[in-house]
Amino acid sequence: MSWARIMTPLSGGQEDAAVLAAAAILAEPFGAEVAGVFAPIDAADVMPWMGEDFMGGVQASALETLAKATAIGEGRARGALEGCGYWNRRFVSLQSPVWAGLCAEGRLSDVVVFLDETARGRGALADHFRQMIAGEQRPVLIVRPGFKAAGCVMVAWDGGKEASRAARLATPLLEKAGRVIIVSAPQASNRRFDPALLQAYYAQRGVKAEIELLPDSSDVGHALLEATTRARADILVAGAFGHPRLQEFIFGGTTRTLLNSAGPSLFLSH
The missing domain is CATH 3.40.50.620 (HUPs)
Structure with a gap:
């Protein structure tokens, strides 16, 4: 048996480098692909919270700010993947609906990798962890300090x-x-x-x-x-x-x- 694709959701934050390093350690013995999947905040999820009175220029300004933050986050996530040093890697940037895209990527991955803090419900990717393990029933690896795959x-x-x-x-x-x-x-x-x-x-x-x-x-x-x-x-x-x-x-x-x-x-x- 073997693994061919190791996936890790990325937020564009500082934690991306650590989770990608762990994914590379897991993938290396198999020569498996490390798929870094950037999962930004979905504008479709934010819109309902704005309410009917949150319209016009204020709404447009909020969406523009979100778009700029997404572009910055995507650049950081892409840079983290390129900087992980692993040869067999692929970057995926999800578009709205982000949930659907994440599920599709997870269904075609052998293992989904998360950091310990994410699994404890902290950070931007906490909901994605719960979705992968409970909703999608995907096998997940929760990485903790000192992680190694051959011990x-x-x-x-x-x-x-x-x-x-x-x-x-x-x-x-x-x-x-x-x-x-x-x-x-x-x-x-x-x-x-x-x-x-x-x-x-x-x-x-x-x-x-x-x-x-x-x-x-x-x-x-x-x-x-x-x-x-x-x-x-x-x-x-x-x-x-x-x-x-x-x-x-x-x-x-x-x-x-x-x-x-x-x-x-x-x-x-x-």
Whole structure:
């Protein structure tokens, strides 16, 4: 298996250089394309907030200011991509409707890369992160300081649909990893599953994986993070929003624990 296209949305801000550097690290072992997708503020989204009384010259001036800011942001985003030093790159500038364009680009990408701050709901691209992982159900990589793609990767697996999908989609990453650990907490789930099944799946694809069973715990999220610390894992692969999203929003859930942690970089899929 391989990855051919790594996408990262760009805002035209200072953070673009960091996320592109991480995307290049991820893409390099595969020779994959890094697609820098500039996602500006959409004038169509701003217009309804202006209201019926916000007309005439004031409206025109506001749209002109937005157009100038977009042009500046596009130039900065393009410059960040050119400056990342990776050879196989492509720049895409989205037009209105920006949401539709972003979804189209994400659907034809193997992985979408975001910075940690974005995944925590901060910055101009926070809504795009939520759209990619929850709305479009695209696999995302959340990059944290010290990111590297060829180190230790830990795969959280409970036999469920979300975790299994993440485990399968991450296979190209695992093929390049120096160490792979399947971590499971059988006593913390009502579902019966055997991590040896996933180990055998990986073995058929040339990936040698260890198995670590976690002790019984009412807080699986923190138990996973403790396991990554012990193993000095560089990336944690996990399913996202395994319970209904409304329930996760109200009660928290393992996904929220992982997103709010200071743990390793995250490869998530819903």
